[in-house]
Amino acid sequence: MQTINCPRLIERVMANTLESIMISDRRGRIIKVNNAFTRITGYSESEALGQTPAMLRSERHPPSFYAAMRAEIDHRGSWSGEVWNRRKTGEIYLQWLSINALEDEKGYVSHYVAISHDLSELRAREAEVEFLAFNDPLTRLGNRQLLMNRLDQALASCREKGEVLGLMVLDVGRLRPINDHFGMRAGDEVICTQAERLHLLAEASDTLVRLQGDTFALLRHSQASVADMTHLAERIIKDLSRGITLQDKSLLMRPSLGIALFPQDAMNKENLIQAAESAQMQAKSQGRKMFRFFDHGQHSEQQRQLIIEHDLGELIIARKHTGLELYYQPKMCLVSQTVCGAEALLRWQHPSLGWISPGEFIPVAEQTHLCVRLDRWVIKQALQQIKSWQQQGVDVPSIAVNLSAHQLDQEDFASWLASEVAHEGLNPSVIQLEITEGAMIRNGEAAVALLEQLQGQGFSISLDDFGTGYSSLSYLDSLPLNELKIDRSFLQRIDRDERSLKLLRAIAGLALSLDLQVVVEGVETDRQVALLSQFGHIKVQGFYFYRPLPAAEFRELLDLQ
Incomplete structure (x- = not known):
């Protein structure tokens, strides 16, 4: 069995351990230190030998602290705890210190062994973790969590004192093109520059945070009058609009800022943030480099639009279609005064918003590209309704x-x-397809080819809203059309403008001469009917005769013919 040299082993342990080890005699004079002691304190072994541990004192602890430490060592033979010491450089650091008294064969204390661990790095990491919990690592400003905490405190104070609280939400603008062109690091530089500008404008009592990306928030905790918030907003917009130089190019920024106030705009922190964000979006949509206070009316409209967009998507994508219904507005032949067609019009009864106009939800469907599915649902419903009517013996027009x-x-x-x-x-003749001039222009030759194909299959094609766009007469000859629908705007002018009447008559006459059917929309008065009756075999559509009718009422109308 190999014999272990204990003194040599102890030397190796002391040399390689990460903890500082200091051994002193019974009088407290240092007789041995290890490498870790030198690394942590900065004192070499020769500088430490013969000294007392008092050489490390930081003066952060009162004499009573060391007296209590000494008393516990004398009584229990050991002591441990946190101690603030001083390095040779003068830097004060925190360490965990354990002191044990060693006794000789007779039971008397012969030595003291102090083992310590530097807590500086650990506490620095803990401090950084704590800092990042409430602060943004890029700008070193506060973060959303800090804002939420401060809002709780500020709202409680303002409720108690009856004061006004102001919240700003702003973005610096142009961050995405900057990131795309100059890179993410350049974008970070811009964010930091704007954060510094904001910091200089904020008061010491304000809470300034970076919410995300290039979006910041500034909370004025009390006495946030409209005048004060306006003045601050003007200064912020001016300073943040100044140029920033990137790679020898000066870029002008385009910030937008929204302001919400407690209690007039919101009563809790979530709604206050939402109100400020809504105001910021209003400023952004109106051209940037401006600020806006929260507008309750506009916000309500935005909320309504969000509800419509969400619920319309739910209806169409989930194929539930609850509340959607087709109405039918008759087309009247003026000469015979009979129904000679109808237009299927979509109606939506929302469970909470009530009846929603197509002029409100159709643009939403267009913007979200839900219109393709919506069109096809309308067509399927119309076809099923036509089939049902025909099975009941009803003579259904196109x-x-x-x-x-x-x-x-x-x-x-x-x-x-x-x-x-x-x-x-x-x-196919039971269905007529109405397209607008704008759709034709947008889709060009592809649209013409598609319409020619549809017309060849037996479907009738109608050009809707003629007269609202370019209204080129060449369309009447070049497009595969069966019908021309003249927009209601012409009728609004013929009562007072003879030229408009002549123009309307000329367009109708030209279309009829090209074997196109003609429909005039928006007929509402006796005079309009009298004037249009002179145009020959045309159709009209409007409230003078019928508003859009539910399917059951339209079927009753057909039965009466």
């Missing part, structure tokens, strides 16, 4: 459905429509 511009982009539309019509056992 029913028109509106097509969005996005529908004309769908390569499968012609085949899909033909398949749906065949599935219901109907003739």
Whole structure:
């Protein structure tokens, strides 16, 4: 069995341990230190030998602290705890110190061994973790969590004192193109520069935080009058709009800022933040480099739009379609005074908003590209309704459905429509497809080709809202059309403008001479009917005769003919 040299082993342990080890005699004179002691304190072994541990004292502890330490060592033979000491450089540091008294064979204290661990790095890491819990690592400003905490405190104080609290939300603008062109590091530089500018403008009592990306918030805790917030907003917009130089190029910034006040705009922190964000979006949508106070009316409209967008998506994507219904507005032949067609119009009864106008939800469908699915649902419903009426022995005239511009982009539309019509056992002539001039311009030659294909399959094509765009007469000859619908705006002028009447008569006459059917929209008065009766065999549509009717009422109308 190998014999272990204990003194040599102890030397190796002391040399390699990470903890500082200091051994002193019974009088407290240092007789041995290890490498870790030198590394941590900065004192070499030769400088420490013969000294007492008092050489490390930081003066942060009173004499009573060391007296208590000494008393516990004398009584229990050991002591441990946190101690602030001083390095040779003068830097004060925190360490965990354990002191043990060693006795000789007779039971008398012969030596003291002090083992310590430097807590500086650990406490620095803990401090950094604590800092990052409430601060942004890039700008060193506060973060959203800090804002939420300060809002709780500020709102409680303002409620108690009856004071006004102001919250600003702003973005510096142009961050995405800067990141794309100059790189993410340049974007970070811009954020830091703008953060410094904001810091100089904020008061010591304000809470300034970076929420995310290039979005900041500034909380004025009390006495935030409209005048004070306006003055601060003007200074912020001015300073943040100044140029920033990146790679020898000066970039002008375009900040936008929103302001919300407690208690007039919101009563809790979540709604106050939402109100400030809403105001900021209003400023952003109006051109940037400006600020806006929260507008309750505009916010309500935005909320309504969000509800419509969300719930419309739910209806169409989930295929529930609850509340959607087709109404039918008759087209009247003026000469015979009979119903000779109808337009299928979509109506939506929302469970909480009530009836929503197509003029409100159709643009939402267009913007979110839900219109393609919506068009096809309308077509399927119309086909099923026509089939049902025919099975009941009703003589159903051609029913028109509106097509969005996005529908004309769908390569499968012609085949899909033909398949749906065949599935219901109907003739293509029962459906008329209405398109607008804008859709034709947007889709160009592809749209013309698609319409030619549809017309060749037996579907009737109508050009809707003629007179609201370019209204080129060449369309009447170059497009595959069966019908021309003249916009209601012409009728609004013919009562007072003879030239408008002549123009309307000329357009109708030209279309009729090209074997196109003519429909004039928006007929509402006796005089309009009298004037249009002179135009020959045209159709009209408007409230003078009928408003859009539910399916049951339209069927009753057909029965009366």
